[in-house]
Amino acid sequence: MFLHSETDHIVTLTMDMPERSANVWNQASLDAFAAMLDALEQREDVKGLILHSAKKTFLAGADLDAIEAIAIGGKDAEELHGSAGALSELLRRLELLPFPTVAAINGSALGGGYELCLACNHRVAADSPGLQVGLPEAQLGLLPGGGGTQRLPRMIGIEKSLGLIMEGKRLGAVEALAMGLVDAVVPADELLSAATRWLEKNPAAKQPWDQEGFQIPGGDMDGYGAQVIMVATAMFQAKTHGNYPAGKAILSCFAEGLRLSLDAGLLVEKRYFIQLLLDPVAGAMVRTLFLNLEKANKLAARPKGLPRKAFSKVGVLGAGLMGSGVAYACAKAGMDVVLLDRDETTAKKGKTYSENLLNKRIKRGRSTQAKKQAILGRIHPSAAYSDLSGCQLVVEAVFEDREIKAEVTAKAEAQLDKDALFGSNTSTLPITGLAQASSRPDRFIGLHFFSPVERMPLVEVIVGKQSSDECLAHALDFIQQLGKTPIVVNDARGFYTSRVFGTYITEGLGLLAEGVDPNLIEAAGRASGMPMPPLALADEVGLELMHDVGLQTAKDLGDAYRPNPSTPVLQRMVVEAKRLGRKNQKGFYTYHERKKTLWPELDALFPRATAQPEVEDLAERFLYTQALEAARCVEEGVLPSVADGDVGAILGWGFAPFTGGPFSYMDGLGLKHFVSRATALAAQHGERFQPPALLLEMAAHDRSFHGP
């Protein structure tokens, strides 16, 4: 695992874990590393140590299985106290070896991998493109528990390191050099010689924090550092409402540990690390945003045994906001795109959308003129259906109207090969119904993109009654080629995402009718962890649009239609008060030049009740109503995979990420607790909180969605 070679008393350890594509920290590598330290600590003739990797990456961090085990597995503080500090202790031993050490960073060093580099006296990185260093643990609800919170600020200062660790940023070699995360960047083939040279020149190197009179660069916790922590704490609290323990733990590792010696600081870090491991948030976030996201990206839902399909030419019907976005995503992924609309001017406008996006990216240094030209060169605006000839897949993104959709479907299919796929980007209309307009409904599927397409990573794939396995498999191949994350759901009104997301707004609007202070409604939305409070969100979606959808649904469902709590509120706002939402600058908010304020007349329209609820209770209702609807989707067979349900909820509409998604949320509370609380809410606030039979049964049998 650690290949040992020695020249002129300089030891080079080359990490090369067998049967793995990357080096990671797991029990085996920790054991091997410990054995290596045992041996080196006995040596008196060694003049230096170089750490290096035989893989493409240096060390990718903790093993996926290991992360799963610690985040979701054992929740015993005593046990974790014994085990969770293993890496940290080994790295301290490495640091205290009586000879200098260099990390020769040939590839990405992330998390525990970069913490290994921090424990060396010197870091030299190869100038390889794609090489990244950083401590991304916070993104998974964890903190760097191998000394990262203690060494990085001591090395580059509190202010610079805090942002990097809190946001879990990864830096390329050049940026890392500028920020001080590495000490030198050299061509890849000079890496080892540069490391050797440094060792020869610095035979007595010692970590700065192990030297007399060490001071944290840029101000310590008795100086500027304290101000940084004060402001960062407030800004973090402002943003997260106390929902994310990792950020607070990182802040505390800084605030507490940086007043102490490194050894004492490492103990502080270890205690907060264990606290995070004991907290359900980290486990839920790791499960959904790491493990299950990875599974979705690797197309876990793809029917087995069907050959993969690569897409080189696709069509997009409708050059509106969605169509233009889809065209951009396809062209960016290397496909030729025929972007079709009624007339060429409109179609061209759709292409301009991509041009504007690319210009912005160039301005921010994220793209180049050459790339822009290449991408734009692949987008072919057109008004002629005949141009669709040769397209392997067509994404329909026209107005949400059955007749229009039927018409363009027929026209497009007339130009397509018989095995081409047809994907409808509808967000609400049942796919099976739309497929009736198709001459080959087995090749017809729902591809629900989210707006803005270029930023939203999710695509909800809706399998119609007649969609074939092959159709699904190839649709997933297409989404993977776009670099997006698919979730697969079955056909029903609103599918999964729109349906569950809708309950959040419904609940928020319903509260107005109950006489709840709109300030409290919005505060509760923010406190619940949703990205936008419900009234503001309703304004963005459009009050008129929601009102129209309600009318349409009522018409479609006939006797089966039941008005929900938002119906009378929308009726009043749209019909009586003519407040249509953001688009006419009049909604629940009044829109001023740069800010918005709640419309003062709301109080008159929805008189306030004398007794006002607690924000915590409202926030609970927001998450419960969504979780219950998600559970109904499982019960009704709309959502085959709860893993997809969690991933889709966070990626699709920003369901409170700290929960790990609605199913992890219910699991975290315990289904018994969830069911009893939901039943109580139903008694108090209505049927919609009544837990479905599935939940009652699962609770009765002590089952959970992700567990046994």
Place this chain on the structure above:
Amino acid sequence: MGDCFLFDALRTPRGRGKANGSLHTLRPIELAATPLRALRQAHQLPEGRVDDVIMGCVEPVGEQGGNLARIAALMSGLGEGTPGMQINRFCSSGLDAINLAAAKVMAGQASLCIGGGVESMSRLEMGASGGPWATDPQVASALHFVPQGISADLLATRYGYSREACDRFALRSQEKAAAARHSGRDERGRIPVTDRNGITLLDQDEHPRPDTKLEGLAALKPSFKHLGERYGFDAVALQRYPDVERIQHRHHAGNSSGIVDGAAAALLGDGEAGEALQLKPRAIIRSFASVGSEPCMMLDGPVEACRRALSQAGLSAPEIDLWEINEAFSAVVLRVMDELAIDGERVNVNGGAIALGHPLGATGAMLVSTLLHELERQEKRYGLVTLCVGAGMGTATVIERLD
């Protein structure tokens, strides 16, 4: 319970709390010793006769640290036998020092005490002593920590004190301070501060701006807007007070207390000590109370502190002839006046901290000095001193003038 009489209460003038302030070159130990020495000399206190010296100080670090009260007692010639103790309840420290001294006397465990306070804000800046409230992330987030100015603006927003109302109150403070100075009545109880050669450094308050106009105040930029909006503190406060849509930033340098240097001390004791040393009991300490309140709103503690002190004294608000409500921020005083239905004509009649400045640890004792002398001048009976306090507290003391 024995009586505790107030024999005297002296204060230094307040110097601008900046490098160009007249007291800036004075070491805090000298500033603290000044009113102690003045009391000793005025009343010819024998060495070791004072049973304790308790002094408030809010940033007791560096040259202001290490129990300045004892060192000041020694340096002012009160004698080796007189102990000293420094206390800190943030802004009410000077009043709490008096209350503690009074408590010792009333409990019969001391006969003669000095309570007072000191703060050299030009030398030790606010926050110099650190502490976990603001900078320990676990603490700051649990308590929804925001700086005082944000709390003041939250108070103004939630209870509807407009910018104009805050400015008008500030203007009145300046006008009252100017009138007090013009008539000379601000001199009562005030002692000059001299340098080591006896040359006067300062003999009158140097913070007031008697030419203040409403238009001038209206033009000042809010002091805490940037802090609140840019650095997340507004949002933190709103998480604690979700019924407020947004914080209106209404306080600024002109309607908030001034940063100044100063010290004050009061001589308190029982009847026996008064007789033995021929000290005239000028007032009696009727009651005092300290309370805790919600720490994010922070500054509305005086309301409950006053209620409790009044109830302990068996008095009601209308019976109080003169009020000294510390003008930390305009909205703080407006809130106390509204809640207790206080006649504005009885409040801070010689101006307050907006005009005169608020030397944190000393202010409480300064207000007792001001109140005692004004009760005597007007021949009124009851007076009440109260201050709002950081982290959500309030302290109030009721005194009764004796003929």
